[in-house]
Amino acid sequence: MKPIIGITMGDGAGVGPEVIVKALAHSSVYEMCDPVVIGDAKILKRAAELLQSSAEIREIHNVTEGKFIHGVINCISLDLLPENLSFGEVSPEAGSAAFKFIEKAIHLAKEKAIHAICTAPLNKEALHKGGYSYPGHTEILAELTDTKSYSMMLSSPKLKVIHLTTHVGLRKAIDLINPERTYTVVKLAHETLQRAGYSDPKIAVCGINPHAGENGLFGEGEEEEKLVPAIEKAANEGMNVTGPYPADTLFFRAVRGDFDIVIACYHDQGHVPIKVLGLEEGVNITVGLNGGVIRTSVDHGTAFDIAGTGIVDERSMLAAIASAAELAPKEAVK
Structure with missing residues (x-):
């Protein structure tokens, strides 16, 4: 059937x-x-x-x-x-x-x-x-x-992206990101791809600031406060997750095949790469x-x-x- x-x-x-x-x-x-x-x-x-x-x-x-x-x-x-x-x-x-x-x-x-x-x-x-x-x-x-606890996932033949935040202003989006939310979305990405047939999905987390903060040079330590604890927790539980990575190179690497899915921190960070690759083949999935x-x-x-x-x-x-x-x-x- x-x-x-x-x-x-x-x-x-x-x-x-x-x-x-x-x-x-x-x-x-x-x-x-x-x-x-x-x-x-x-x-x-x-x-x-x-x-x-x-x-x-x-x-x-x-x-x-x-x-x-x-x-x-x-x-x-x-x-x-x-x-x-x-x-x-x-x-x-x-x-x-x-x-x-x-x-x-x-x-x-x-x-x-x-x-x-x-x-x-x-x-x-x-x-x-x-x-x-x-x-x-x-x-x-x-x-x-x-x-x-839900998230928006975008999928195209070359790239999959899941979001920590979506339809809120940028200032509010950064305020909403915390280790609990990051961990939840990492787990959603892991479980969703496993159900789709990925035995050990490779998950990459995008940084919030330019160059993912570059060790405190940009921003106010948001990566270390809001992202890193969740990445470490998920990795310790056996999930194949790494990051945070600079956005300006991460999406290229994912399209190349280094990662199965990217976790974007806010709406445009994830939507723009998918739409540049082609509106005709993009799919929006609620996870x-x-x-x-x-x-x-x-x-x-x-x-x-x-x-x-x-x-x-x-x-x-x-x-x-x-x-x-x-x-x-x-x-x-x-």
């Missing part, structure tokens, strides 16, 4: 509906999993017409009603959006609906009706105007699963959610500037679906 992957539609005014229809046009998706979209069937139909797709948009109420064959897109439709929703415009209705698509997916995952979640992008401004003040998907998922809920996502936004044009690239969605299928709990798929 293949894993059932719940794909949330994201913001209906963005490229989410188009990228889903484009991705599900690939027969390879149906070879690796049984995909079911959680969103709005009429918006998916509009995207299919725009793309001149012959796919059948099949509205279902339960996953068990799904017809999982190439050419059929099963959609658990919440019917929350107007048919004439404008492309590329911030809409409170679309922001609210995007939240409710995620909420439904979490409910299905908790019931084991789906084995993993893959999310199309949402728009933070629309989300806030729709009444939900979250920085992004990761924080929504953490709250809905009552998870306290450590309670209940074993697996969530992957495209590594791009709603792209309002091209929504409705049909030119969106589906490669990141394909990669996200593949990662969800790979990481889905194997014991649940029998």
